[in-house]
Amino acid sequence: MDRSSRQMRLGVFVQTPGHHVGGWRHPEADARTPNLALMQHIATTAEAAKFDMFFLGDGFATGYGEHPSTIGKFEPLGLLSALAMSTTRLGLAATASTTYAEPYHVARSFASLDHLSAGRAAWNVVTTAYSKSSAVFGRQHPPHAERYAMAEEFVEACRLLWDSWDDDSFIADKQAGLFVRPGSLHVPAFDGKYFSVRGGLNVPRPPQGHPVLIQAGSSGPGQALAARIADVVFTAQNDLAEAQAFYSSLKAQLAGCGRAVDAALVMPGVMPVVGRTEREAREIFAELNRNIDTAQAFTVLSERLGADMSVHPLDGPVPDVPETEHLKSRATLLIQMARRENLSLRELFHRVAAARGHLLPIGTPLQIADVLERWFREGAADGFNVMPPFFPGQFDAFARGVVPILQERGLFRADYTGTTLRDHLGLRRPADRRG
Numbered sequence: 001m002d003r004s005s006r007q008m009r010l011g012v013f014v015q016t017p018g019h020h021v022g023g024w025r026h027p028e029a030d031a032r033t034p035n036l037a038l039m040q041h042i043a044t045t046a047e048a049a050k051f052d053m054f055f056l057g058d059g060f061a062t063g064y065g066e067h068p069s070t071i072g073k074f075e076p077l078g079l080l081s082a083l084a085m086s087t088t089r090l091g092l093a094a095t096a097s098t099t100y101a102e103p104y105h106v107a108r109s110f111a112s113l114d115h116l117s118a119g120r121a122a123w124n125v126v127t128t129a130y131s132k133s134s135a136v137f138g139r140q141h142p143p144h145a146e147r148y149a150m151a152e153e154f155v156e157a158c159r160l161l162w163d164s165w166d167d168d169s170f171i172a173d174k175q176a177g178l179f180v181r182p183g184s185l186h187v188p189a190f191d192g193k194y195f196s197v198r199g200g201l202n203v204p205r206p207p208q209g210h211p212v213l214i215q216a217g218s219s220g221p222g223q224a225l226a227a228r229i230a231d232v233v234f235t236a237q238n239d240l241a242e243a244q245a246f247y248s249s250l251k252a253q254l255a256g257c258g259r260a261v262d263a264a265l266v267m268p269g270v271m272p273v274v275g276r277t278e279r280e281a282r283e284i285f286a287e288l289n290r291n292i293d294t295a296q297a298f299t300v301l302s303e304r305l306g307a308d309m310s311v312h313p314l315d316g317p318v319p320d321v322p323e324t325e326h327l328k329s330r331a332t333l334l335i336q337m338a339r340r341e342n343l344s345l346r347e348l349f350h351r352v353a354a355a356r357g358h359l360l361p362i363g364t365p366l367q368i369a370d371v372l373e374r375w376f377r378e379g380a381a382d383g384f385n386v387m388p389p390f391f392p393g394q395f396d397a398f399a400r401g402v403v404p405i406l407q408e409r410g411l412f413r414a415d416y417t418g419t420t421l422r423d424h425l426g427l428r429r430p431a432d433r434r435g
């Protein structure tokens with residue numbers, strides 16, 4: 001693609017009332033939950049700003065000491081189905097676990113969402129890093145390598161399920177008495193080590209062929225899976241050089257799998273703290289940090305590092321943390337950031353309570369647009385997953401302030417040119433079994 005016409009992709013990573021642990025307490029945060037009106041406001045604001053997609057993460061833990069934005073919320077697919085009715089172009093992406101679900105259920109839910117939204121569904125394929133999630137299923141949490149082996153099978157089974165029917169199978173020919181076209185059903189026969197599927201999907205083939213597949217694990221096995229199956233790669237990065245290294249490593253692995261370099265788009269998360277002046281932005285950030293609940297922030301930090309950090313003095317150094325079976329790439333990212341910037345445990349604690357290790361630019365819309373442009377132009381990103389510290393105030397500020405600058409610079413679309421999420425992202429539509 002001509003470098004000058006290359007377009008940035010933007011998603012909004014929706015975690016209400018806010019990604020920052022203290023975000024919900026800000027006066028411009030709407031902290032009621034669950035909150036359909038807020039979700040509709042975010043979706044319509046994102047669509048008016050021509051965002052590619054609205055993204056929901058997911059996990060299964062709840063409790064007093066968890067991040068406030070994760071403990072009481074809507075089930076993602078149900079919510080996106082409702083939002084499909086209040087939007088017409090915006091991509092609708094949800095997370096579903098390959099460790100704690102069956103391929104049939106996931107394939108069917110996303111196929112259904114793709115129909116409800118006329119081709120705007122995306123699935124964030126996650127292996128679910130946190131062992132806490134296993135409790136609600138009454139199961140042992142599988143080790144890291146096994147979770148990825150399960151994910152490979154899971155996705156393969158889902159693809160077969162989506163291809164159960166050819167694109168135009170449901171002809172409903174009343175004259176001929178044919179509801180479906182003969183020969184258009186291809187019953188999957190998948191026998192894996194972890195999953196077996198021997199029956200077709202009772203949903204017609206999705207409008208996008210397959211919903212857009214997102215992959216968000218950045219460890220070695222995570223990247224390998226992304227290179228094989230992902231259309232979009234979410235990642236946490238906070239240093240330009242390391243983000244560039246991740247980007248080129250992933251693009252090289254794509255080529256190794258026989259895929260084009262633009263067959264998968266790399267979208268790091270970014271938490272922009274937007275103010276009318278830099279000073280105002282810094283004040284907003286300081287206020288958010290004053291509102292951090294220590295127990296909740298320790299939970300977020302300990303989960304990311306895979307060890308209980310609350311036993312260490314906050315003003316001491318960041319201790320060495322052994323590699324665990326949880327989320328490997330994020331622990332490495334955070335320890336590297338702490339060592340590179342010589343952070344105390346308190347400083348790391350604040351960074352993680354804010355953006356969990358993602359890029360964290362603080363400033364005016366112009367300053368934030370400059371950072372995004374630099375990462376985009378200098379080989380670190382194809383776009384960004386925007387993670388406002390609180391909703392709706394900071395998302396509105398981004399949509400109102402930063403997006404028009406990106407549009408003026410020709411980096412981001414002024415309007416949609418297609419109707420499906422694959423259209424927005426410039427992705428190929430997978431053909432049906434007839435090829």
Ligand SMILES: Cc1cc2nc3c(=O)[nH]c(=O)nc-3n(C[C@H](O)[C@H](O)[C@H](O)COP(=O)(O)O)c2cc1C
Pocket residue numbers: 056057058059095125126127128129130215216217218219220221222223234235236269326327328329330385
């Ligand atoms: C932007 C982004 C969003 C993510 N969302 C989720 C999520 O909703 N649920 C989840 O279990 N993991 C989520 N993850 C975590 C990864 O899917 C993965 O489980 C984790 O990074 C561990 O994988 P790794 O060991 O390969 O790094 C997300 C990661 C990123 C970068």
